[in-house]
Amino acid sequence: MHHDRHERGLEFLNRIDGSQGEKVMAALASVAPDLGRMIVDFGFGEVISRPGLDLKTRELCTIAMLAALGTARPQLVVHLNACLNVGATPREIVEALIQCGVYAGFPAALNALFAADEVFKERGVSPLGE
Amino acid sequence: MHHDRHERGLEFLNRIDGSQGEKVMAALASVAPDLGRMIVDFGFGEVISRPGLDLKTRELCTIAMLAALGTARPQLVVHLNACLNVGATPREIVEALIQCGVYAGFPAALNALFAADEVFKERGVSPLGE
Amino acid sequence: MHHDRHERGLEFLNRIDGSQGEKVMAALASVAPDLGRMIVDFGFGEVISRPGLDLKTRELCTIAMLAALGTARPQLVVHLNACLNVGATPREIVEALIQCGVYAGFPAALNALFAADEVFKERGVSPLGE
Amino acid sequence: MHHDRHERGLEFLNRIDGSQGEKVMAALASVAPDLGRMIVDFGFGEVISRPGLDLKTRELCTIAMLAALGTARPQLVVHLNACLNVGATPREIVEALIQCGVYAGFPAALNALFAADEVFKERGVSPLGE
Amino acid sequence: MHHDRHERGLEFLNRIDGSQGEKVMAALASVAPDLGRMIVDFGFGEVISRPGLDLKTRELCTIAMLAALGTARPQLVVHLNACLNVGATPREIVEALIQCGVYAGFPAALNALFAADEVFKERGVSPLGE
Amino acid sequence: MHHDRHERGLEFLNRIDGSQGEKVMAALASVAPDLGRMIVDFGFGEVISRPGLDLKTRELCTIAMLAALGTARPQLVVHLNACLNVGATPREIVEALIQCGVYAGFPAALNALFAADEVFKERGVSPLGE
Numbered sequence: 001m002h003h004d005r006h007e008r009g010l011e012f013l014n015r016i017d018g019s020q021g022e023k024v025m026a027a028l029a030s031v032a033p034d035l036g037r038m039i040v041d042f043g044f045g046e047v048i049s050r051p052g053l054d055l056k057t058r059e060l061c062t063i064a065m066l067a068a069l070g071t072a073r074p075q076l077v078v079h080l081n082a083c084l085n086v087g088a089t090p091r092e093i094v095e096a097l098i099q100c101g102v103y104a105g106f107p108a109a110l111n112a113l114f115a116a117d118e119v120f121k122e123r124g125v126s127p128l129g130e
Numbered sequence: 131m132h133h134d135r136h137e138r139g140l141e142f143l144n145r146i147d148g149s150q151g152e153k154v155m156a157a158l159a160s161v162a163p164d165l166g167r168m169i170v171d172f173g174f175g176e177v178i179s180r181p182g183l184d185l186k187t188r189e190l191c192t193i194a195m196l197a198a199l200g201t202a203r204p205q206l207v208v209h210l211n212a213c214l215n216v217g218a219t220p221r222e223i224v225e226a227l228i229q230c231g232v233y234a235g236f237p238a239a240l241n242a243l244f245a246a247d248e249v250f251k252e253r254g255v256s257p258l259g260e
Numbered sequence: 261m262h263h264d265r266h267e268r269g270l271e272f273l274n275r276i277d278g279s280q281g282e283k284v285m286a287a288l289a290s291v292a293p294d295l296g297r298m299i300v301d302f303g304f305g306e307v308i309s310r311p312g313l314d315l316k317t318r319e320l321c322t323i324a325m326l327a328a329l330g331t332a333r334p335q336l337v338v339h340l341n342a343c344l345n346v347g348a349t350p351r352e353i354v355e356a357l358i359q360c361g362v363y364a365g366f367p368a369a370l371n372a373l374f375a376a377d378e379v380f381k382e383r384g385v386s387p388l389g390e
Numbered sequence: 391m392h393h394d395r396h397e398r399g400l401e402f403l404n405r406i407d408g409s410q411g412e413k414v415m416a417a418l419a420s421v422a423p424d425l426g427r428m429i430v431d432f433g434f435g436e437v438i439s440r441p442g443l444d445l446k447t448r449e450l451c452t453i454a455m456l457a458a459l460g461t462a463r464p465q466l467v468v469h470l471n472a473c474l475n476v477g478a479t480p481r482e483i484v485e486a487l488i489q490c491g492v493y494a495g496f497p498a499a500l501n502a503l504f505a506a507d508e509v510f511k512e513r514g515v516s517p518l519g520e
Numbered sequence: 521m522h523h524d525r526h527e528r529g530l531e532f533l534n535r536i537d538g539s540q541g542e543k544v545m546a547a548l549a550s551v552a553p554d555l556g557r558m559i560v561d562f563g564f565g566e567v568i569s570r571p572g573l574d575l576k577t578r579e580l581c582t583i584a585m586l587a588a589l590g591t592a593r594p595q596l597v598v599h600l601n602a603c604l605n606v607g608a609t610p611r612e613i614v615e616a617l618i619q620c621g622v623y624a625g626f627p628a629a630l631n632a633l634f635a636a637d638e639v640f641k642e643r644g645v646s647p648l649g650e
Numbered sequence: 651m652h653h654d655r656h657e658r659g660l661e662f663l664n665r666i667d668g669s670q671g672e673k674v675m676a677a678l679a680s681v682a683p684d685l686g687r688m689i690v691d692f693g694f695g696e697v698i699s700r701p702g703l704d705l706k707t708r709e710l711c712t713i714a715m716l717a718a719l720g721t722a723r724p725q726l727v728v729h730l731n732a733c734l735n736v737g738a739t740p741r742e743i744v745e746a747l748i749q750c751g752v753y754a755g756f757p758a759a760l761n762a763l764f765a766a767d768e769v770f771k772e773r774g775v776s777p778l779g780e
Contacts, residue, residue, distance in 0.1 A: 024760070031767035031777060032744050034570075039756055042562045043232050050554075052260070053225035057187055061226050064191035065198040065233050068365075070461030071720030072757035075233075094422050095183035096191050102173050103195050103205075105328075105364040106429055107462035110414070117421035127421060130182070154370070161377035161387060162354050164440075169366055172432045180424075198755075200591030201330030202367035224552050235718075235754040236559055237592035240544070247551035257551060284630070291637035291647060292614050294700075299626055302692045303492050310684075312520070313485035317447055321454035321486050325493050328455040331590030332627035335493075355443035356451050362433050363455050363465075390442070458625075460721030484682050495588075495624040496689055497722035500674070507681035517681060563752050572780070573745035577707055581746050584711035585718040585753050595753075615703035616711050622693050623715050623725075650702070 006037075009045025016048070016055065016082045024078070055086040060096050067097050067112035068104035076112060080119040090120050090127035136167075139175025146178070146185065146212045154208070185216040190226050197227050197242030198234035206242060210249040220250050220257035266297075269305025276308070276315065276342045284338070315346040320356050327357050327372035328364035336372060340379040350380050350387035396427075399435025406438070406445065406472045414468070445476040450486050457487050457502035458494035466502060470509040480510050480517035526557075529565025536568070536575065536602045544598065575606040580616050587617050587632035588624035596632060600639040610640050610647035656687075659695025666698065666705065666732045674728070705736040710746050717747050717762035718754035726762060730769040740770050740777035 013021040028036040048058060059082045066076040083093050093116055101109030120126055143151040158166040178188060189212050196206040213223050223246055231239030250256055273281040288296040308318060319342050326336040343353050353376055361369030380386060403411040418426040438448060449472050456466040473483050483506055491499030510516055533541040548556040568578060579602045586596040603613050613636055621629030640646055663671040678686040698708060709732050716726040733743050743766055751759030770776055 027764065027767075028760075031770065032748055032763045033778075035748050035751065035756075035759060035763060038562075038566065038748075038751070039760075042558075042566070043756060046558065046562070047229055047232050050225060050228070052221045053190075053229075057190055057222075058225070058229060060183075060187055061191055061194035061229060062233060064195045065230060066757065068195040068199055069234065069720070069755075069757075070459070072233075072755075072761065075757040075760065091182045092187075095180060095188070098180070098422055098425050098428075099177055099183075099188060099191060100195060101365075101425065101428070102177050103192060103202075103365045103367060104199065105368075105459075105462075106362055106425075106433060107456065107459075107465040108365075109425060110418075110429075110465065111462065113422045113425060114417065117417075120421065128423075157374065157377075158370075161380065162358055162373045163388075165358050165361065165366075165369060165373060168358075168361070168432075168436065169370075172428075172436070173366060176428065176432070196367065199330070199365075199367075200589070202365075202371065205367040205370065228552055228555050228558075231555065231558070231755075233755045233757060235589075235592075235758075236555075236563060236752055237586065237589075237595040238755075239555060240548075240559075240595065241592065243552045243555060244547065247547075250551065258553075287634065287637075288630075291640065292618055292633045293648075295618050295621065295626075295629060295633060298618075298621070298692075298696065299630075302688075302696070303626060306688065306692070307489055307492050310485060310488070312481045313450075313489075317450055317482075318485070318489060320443075320447055321451050321489060322493060324451035325454045325458040325490060326627065328459055329494065329590070329625075329627075332493075332625075332631065335627040335630065351442045352447075355440060355448070358440070359437055359443075359448060359451060360455060362437050363452060363462075364459065460719070488682055488685050488688075491625075491685065491688070493625045493627060495628075495719075495722075496622055496685075496693060497716065497719075497725040498625075499685060500678075500689075500725065501722065503682045503685060504677065507677075510681065518683075567749055567752050570745060570748070572741045573710075573749075577710055577742075578745070578749060580703075580707055581711055581714035581749060582753060584715045585750060588715040589718055589754065592753075611702045612707075615700060615708070618700070619697055619703075619708060619711060620715060622697050623712060623722075624719065 005045035006041050008049050009040035009043070012044040012049045013040055016044070016059065016085060017078055018081065018085055020078045020081055056088050059083040059086050060088055060092065063093065063112070064096050064100055067100045067108055070104070070108045070111060073115060076115050077119060080116050084123065084125070089130055090125050091130035094127040135175035136171050138179050139170035139173070142174040142179045143170055146174070146189070146215060147208055148211065148215055150208045150211055186218050189213040189216050190218055190222065193223065193242070194226050194230055197230045197238055200234070200238045200241060203245060206245050207249060210246050214253065214255070219260055220255050221260035224257040265305035266301050268309050269300035269303070272304040272309045273300055276304070276319065276346060277338055278341065278345055280338045280341055316348050319343040319346050320348055320352065323353065323372070324356050324360055327360045327368055330364070330368045330371060333375060336375050337379060340376050344383065344385070349390055350385050351390035354387040395435035396431050398439050399430035399433070402434040402439045403430055406434070406449065406475060407468055408471065408475055410468045410471055446478050449473040449476050450478055450482065453483065453502070454486050454490055457490045457498055460494070460498045460501060463505060466505050467509060470506050474513065474515070479520055480515050481520035484517040525565035526561050528569050529560035529563070532564040532569045533560055536564070536579065536605060537598055538601065538605055540598045540601055576608050579603040579606050580608055580612065583613065583632070584616050584620055587620045587628055590624070590628045590631060593635060596635050597639060600636050604643065604645070609650055610645050611650035614647040655695035656691050658699050659690035659693070662694040662699045663690055666694070666709065666736060667728055668731065668735055670728045670731055706738050709733040709736050710738055710742065713743065713762070714746050714750055717750045717758055720754070720758045720761060723765060726765050727769060730766050734773060734775070739780055740775050741780035744777040
């Protein structure tokens with residue numbers, strides 16, 4: 001079962017984060033490889049892979065949280081990509097982040113949307129006209 | 131158009147928050163009735179009522195944000211009710227809040243889930259066995 | 261000079277917080293009387309008593325900060341009283357807190373305004389009609 | 391009236407933020423132009439332009455909030471400029487930010503003052519000797 | 521190994537939190553028993569039980585974090601008790617919390633010390649004269 | 651006594667922060683030299699130099715707080731160095747920061763550990779194999 005959650009964690013990490021997940025794990029290798037394993041095994045293998053809420057909604061909730069906290073830009077970028085990877089449209093992402101302005105203030109919404117703008121441009125997609 | 135957003139705001143406030151929205155407005159009457167109007171006209175009439183993201187996902191994002199911030203218990207309770215009002219199941223709510231533990235820490239998830247427990251009991255619903 | 265800052269601190273504590281300041285000091289007596297002395301000597305005697313910004317603006321900035329942080333309701337109540345003690349009007353206080361909604365989100369503004377409503381009612385003042 | 395708030399919003403945006411406001415709007419064009427319009431129409435046209443609190447105090451409260459939150463450096467820079475634009479002196483700005491150390495900790499005060507140092511140098515002003 | 525971490529988690533939960541840990545698990549039973557299991561298995565069984573840092577220092581770091589965040593009073597109370605359970609003295613706890621004032625502001629330190637005062641009184645211990 | 655705290659503050663600043671403390675003071679010279687003096691006299695001379703908690707535990711609590719807040723990377727870097735300066739091992743630092751993931755979320759832990767990785771590499775030390 002312990003083995004199971006690791007396999008399941010890796011599978012979800014790859015499905016959701018793509019190559020960006022691997023980069024985070026590699027970056028942890030010299031300082032805290034155990035944290036990398038925890039993120040895969042626990043974060044992905046035990047939490048995010050749970051049934052009961054679809055991946056697209058999970059990822060939209062995640063970018064909303066990270067945008068509201070305003071303290072985790074690198075992780076926000078990873079999860080903006082993840083949102084697109086699991087089927088959210090750029091427009092849905094923008095809507096979730098604009099709504100962040102109501103509950104966490106305009107600066108939180110602005111900084112998250114500027115991060116989203118970079119991700120959208122990198123991937124050649126746009127929320128306009130959707 | 132200004133009139134429109136007020137009408138639309140009230141309609142969404144009632145659909146989403148039910149009688150709890152009115153209570154918040156009433157509570158503001160002696161201190162800042164203008165803020166109440168802003169919440170209706172701008173918050174509901176101009177943001178939450180936007181097309182592009184369904185109400186259920188909007189409300190799940192909102193409870194995720196409020197749980198992560200950890201500074202807005204009364205508003206979290208209103209939006210836990212709102213989640214149920216717009217069709218989220220108790221299980222989906224629980225999943226969004228457990229996931230909050232990964233991104234904002236276990237205390238944030240715990241406090242939000244204890245609030246959810248109260249709301250579920252008040253409404254006679256349960257996330258277990260779903 | 262050390263003696264000076266203590267005297268100056270007490271003088272400003274009394275002028276700004278009135279009897280509420282003394283209550284906080286008394287409440288610290290059994291757990292951390294040194295923190296009480298630091299708040300008087302450093303907080304009031306070395307910072308808040310500095311020239312260069314008038315007390316009314318200082319206190320309005322303080323309630324704006326505490327409202328935005330959303331983690332310090334007891335201190336917000338003390339400083340809402342302090343605002344009134346140093347000459348801010350209920351209307352000015354309400355304006356500063358509504359503005360908090362723009363930069364820290366509506367829940368932060370709502371919770372601060374409900375605290376202000378209690379303070380205003382206790383003191384028999386009102387921001388309406390000003 | 392809807393038209394009015396847009397005109398009033400633009401007028402206050404220009405008076406307060408100068409060319410920096412326009413840059414923010416332009417930066418939003420490819421990702422969320424609607425948020426730009428909300429900031430002008432609602433943020434400036436409906437909140438910041440309200441009577442009841444003078445613009446200088448409003449802006450000092452804003453930098454105090456943003457400094458305390460510590461999550462919005464780009465917006466802090468815009469509003470440090472705005473403070474100067476509406477008549478606050480560098481010394482008043484420094485006093486508000488030092489005070490932030492008392493209520494939100496020294497790191498929050500330090501980071502805000504380093505941002506202020508950059509803004510002051512860019513504009514050729516200084517808080518010292520005032 | 522999966523079984524191991526559950527056993528180890530329970531052992532550390534009991535050693536650190538005593539009966540308060542069980543109460544939290546019981547309180548989660550009707551809303552999110554899985555989160556309770558995650559806290560035991562992952563939080564205690566995989567993180568807090570790691571060698572490399574002694575339990576007393578771990579718990580002092582935890583109350584410092586919770587005090588600084590200011591959003592988790594129930595968990596702060598549990599961990600103030602935990603600090604005492606694993607050998608920290610009331611004086612050490614008070615020192616860690618006063619220091620919080622320097623990095624997260626006086627209100628954060630005050631609210632944490634008032635929580636500590638309650639815990640100390642309940643357990644009949646005192647930081648004074650140590 | 652006022653003189654005393656300044657001397658004591660400088661002594662602790664040098665012992666804990668080394669040359670990095672001086673750099674912060676120098677950086678404040680053009681904007682708020684008084685804040686620099688407050689940090690030395692009050693922060694170091696009156697708080698951090700207090701008996702009752704050893705310097706190593708104080709610094710581990712400080713990095714835990716700054717990691718949890720997630721808003722003070724420059725100060726986190728200074729105190730990661732300070733931890734090493736007063737005798738904490740890289741492994742102890744890593745453990746404190748991994749634990750931050752449990753109470754403040756994985757993104758807070760990740761960003762703090764990436765900062766620690768840089769500090770460790772700069773100083774030619776490693777938490778692995780300890």
